[in-house]
Amino acid sequence: MQLGAIETGFVFLLAVLGLIAPLVLIASLAERARGFAIALILSASIAGCLVAVFSFLKEPALLLELRWVTPFSFSLTVDRLSAFFLLLVCSVAIPVTVFGVPYFNFHYSEARRNWTWAFFSLFLLSMIVVVTASTGFAFLMGWELMTLTSTALIVVEGDSEDRRHNVLIYLLMMHAGAAAVATAFFLFLPHSDSLDFSALRLAGATIPGGLRAAIFVTAFLGFGAKAGLIPLHLWLPRAHPIAPSPVSAMMSGIMLKTAVYGFVRFAFDFLAGGPWWSGYAVLVVAAATGLLGILYGISEHDLKRLLAYSSVENMGIIFLGLGTSLVFVANHAPLGAALALTAALLHAFNHALFKSLLFLGTGALSHSAHSVNLNELGGLQERMPLTGTAVLVGCCSIAGLPLFNGFISEWLTFRSFLAGSTLLNSKADVVLPLMVGVLALIGGLAAACFVKAYGVAFLGRPRSARAEEATEAPFGMRLGLLLLAAGCVFIGIFPGILLRPLVALVQGLVPGAGVPNETLSIARVIPWIALLIVGVSSSVALLRHKKRMARTWACGLPGLSSRMEYTSTVFSKPIRFVFARVYRPDRKIEQQPSDHPYFPASISYRSVRTTSYERALYRPVVDSIVSQALRLRRLQTGNIQVYLLYIFLALVSLLALLRFQ
C-alpha cells in the first residue's frame, strides 16, 4: 500500500491515540513517560488538524482500508464532511489537552492520572473513528467506544451512589440511542448489499418512501438521544456535570457534535433529504429543545449544570438549522438548504469552541475558588483576570453577540429562515419566518442566562471566603482558555476563513446549490463593524482620564456586604416567575414549631423543579419494562434441569424452523 503524507499523518494519529499513548501510560507511572504520552496526544491532535485541512483540499477523498486488519469490513475515509468534523475534534482537543495537564496533575493521584490520560486518548480516538468511519461497522464500533470511554472518564472522578445512578442513566440512554442508530443502518440492508457508506449512498436513492421514513425516524431518534434533544436530553444534565471539567469540555464540545455529524450523514448524504415532513418534525423538536433547554439552564445555579442545559439549547439551535435545510431540500430550493446547512455546521463548530471554553473555565473556577456554585462565587474578575476575560469571551459568544463567533452562525440561521420568503421569492412558508421569533426568544434568554453566569461568578463582591482567597489559575489552564477564546474572537470577526470551505462542503451535500449570498455579505461587513466599535470605544476611553475610588452607595448603612448582592437564584427569579408553568416548582415550607405562626424558631424552605419528563414520559416506560421483567422472572426457576429443557426446546424449534423454511 502506497502511503502519501496525508495517509501517514492519519495512520500516525490513529496509532498514537489508539495504541502508543495508552500503552505508554499503562506501562509506566514515571513522570517522564506521562509527559511523553501527553506530547504524543498533542502532536496527534495537531496532525489531525493538518490531515483535515489537507484532505479537504484533496480529491478523491483519503481512504484507509483496514479490512485486512479486522475480520469485519472496517475502513476509514476523510471526505469533506469528515474532514470538517475531524478538524472540529482535533482543534478543540489541543486546548483541552493543554488545560488538562495542570488540571489532572492537581486533582488526581499518579495512578489515576495515567488511567485518565489513557482513557482520554481512547475517547479522542473513538470520536475520530466515528467521524471518519466509512462502513456501518466502523461507525458503530467508534460510537460504542465513545460511550464506554466517556463513562470510564466519568467514573475516574469517583463512584458514589448518586454518581453511579447518573452514570447508569447515561449508559442506558446511550445504548438505547446506539440501538436506534444500528437499526437505522440495518434498515438499509434489503436494498443494499453491504453497510459500506458508498453502498448506502447508492441505496438511498432507490429506497421506497415508507422505508425511507422509517430510516429517517430511527436515525433522528438515535442521534437525537446523543445530541440531547428534548425529551431525550435526560442524561445530558446528569452526565456532563459529574465528569472532570476537561472531560465535560470534550463531551459537550465535541461528543455532542458527532450526533450532528451522524444526522447530517444520514439525512443529507445517504437519504438526500428525508420525507417531506421531516424538516418540520425536526424544527418542532429543535424549537422545543432550544427554548426548554435555555429555560432550564437559566434557573440553575450550579455552573456545570447550567452549561449542560445550555448545550441542550445549542443543539436545539443547530437542529433548527438542519430542520430548515431539510424543509428547503423537500421544496427543491437548494440555495436555501445550503445556507441553513452552512449555518448549522458553523454553529456546531462555534459551539465546540465556546462550550469547551466555558467548561474549562468552570474547571479553572473549581481549581482556584473550589466551587462551581454561582452563589458561592463572585469578585473573581479581579482575582483571576485572564480566566475571567476568557470566560467573558465565551459568554459573549454563546449569547450570540456581534464580534463573537456565536453571532455569525445565529445570524446565518436567522437569514436561512427568511431565505425562502424574501430571497428566492418562491412560495412563502409560514412556519420558517415564525421560527425567527423562536430563535430570538432563545437568544434573548441565552443572553440573560450568561449575563447571570458571568456577572454573578466574576463580578461584584466575593460571596464566600473561598472566592475571596482565589488566585489565578496555573499557566497551562490559562493557555488552554486563551487559545479557545482567541478562536472565538477570530471567527467572530473573520468568519470568511471558515465559511468559504464550509460552503464548498455543503455544495457537495446539497446538489445544485450555488454560493449563498449571505455567507459572503456577513464576512464583508463584520470586520468593518468590529473596526467601528473598537475605534469608537477606544477613542471615547480617552475622555475619561480621571478616576477616583469611591465606595458603593449603601443607603446610609456603614457598608455593603456580599449578602446584599443579587445572587444567581434571585437574578433568574423574574424569568422563572414568568415561565412558572415550564418549571412547575415543588415548594415546601416547614415551620418549627408549627403552633407558633408568628414566632417560629426556624423556617425551612425548599423549592425543587419537578422533572415532569420523568413523571409523564419515562416513568410509564420504566414501569412497564419492570412489570414485563417480573412476569418473565417466572421462567427463572434456578433449577438446572429446567434450563437444560429450555436449551433443548430452543434447539428443536430452531431445527424445525430450518427444516420447514
Place this chain on the structure above:
Amino acid sequence: MSIVIDVLQAAMLILGAPLVRGIIARLKAHLQRRRGASIWRPYVELFKLLRKEDLVPPTSSAVFRLAPLALFAATICMSAFVPVVHASALLGSRGDFFLLVYLLALGRFFLSLGALDGGSAFGGMGASREALVSSLAEAPLLLGLVALAILASRTDISGIVTWTLAQNIFNISAVHILAFASLAMVTLAETGRMPVDNPTTHLELTMIHEGMVLEYSGPSLGLIEWASAIKLQAMLALLVSLFAPWGMASNSTLGALVLALLFYCVKLGVLLVLLSVIESAVAKLRMYLVPDYLGVASAVSALAVIFTTLVKR
C-alpha cells in the same frame, strides 16, 4: 457624495439625540402644566458629566469601566444603520436588521454586566429586570421587522425603505399597521419608556434602567445617558423611515435634503408628542404585567408575519 450625507445623517442622530430628550421633557412639562427646563438642558448636563471625574467602587473590576464604552460604541454603530434623510445609511445596505437588533443586545449585555459589577443590590435588581424585559422584547422586535422584510423581499433596512417609498401612500396594508403596532410597543420597552420603565424615577420598586446605572457617575454616566438618548432617537427614526418614509430625498441636491430633514423633523415631532402624551397619561405597569404587554406585542407581530406570508402567496 452619498457617503458624506450618510456620515452627516449618522452624526445628526448622534449629536441631536440629547435634544430629543430635552424636547420630550419640555412637552411633558407643558402637558403637566409646569414650565419645564430648556430643551437644551441635556447638552449642559452631558458637558458637565463629561468634564467630571469617574467614581469607581473599590470592589469593581475592569468590566465596570468597559461597560459604558461598549454600550456607547454599539449604539453608535447601530445608529449607522438608520436612514433618515435619504433611503441609504452608512451600514444600511451592507448590514441587515438582525445585525441592528444584536448590536443593541451587545450594548445591553455589557451594561447589565457593569450593573452587576457595582456590587450593590440595585445593580443586580436592574440587571435582572432588564434581562426579563429584553429577552421577551427581542422576539416581537425581530418578528415585526421580518413581516416588513418579507413584504419588501429584502432584509437590509435601506432596501425595505426603498421598497416602501415606491409604494402608493394610500396602499398601506394591514400588515403595516400590525407591524407598526408591535414595533411601537417594543420601542417603548426597548428604550425604557412608560409604561414599561419610568425614566424619571429612582424608586427601587419600579426602576429598571435607572437601577442599572445607579453606581455610575461622571463621564461614564454621561456616555450611558448619551447612548440611551441615541438609542431613543434611532429607534424613533427607524419607525419613521420604515412606516412613513415619504418625503425622503430621492437625489442628493441640497434643497431636497433640507426638505427631507424638515419632513423628518415634523414626523419625529408627531411621534414625540404622542410619546409625551402616553408618558403623561399612562401609569407604569406592574413588573409582572410587562410580560403580558410584551406577549401582546409578540402575538401582534406573529400575526403580522402570518398575514404577510398570506399576502405574498
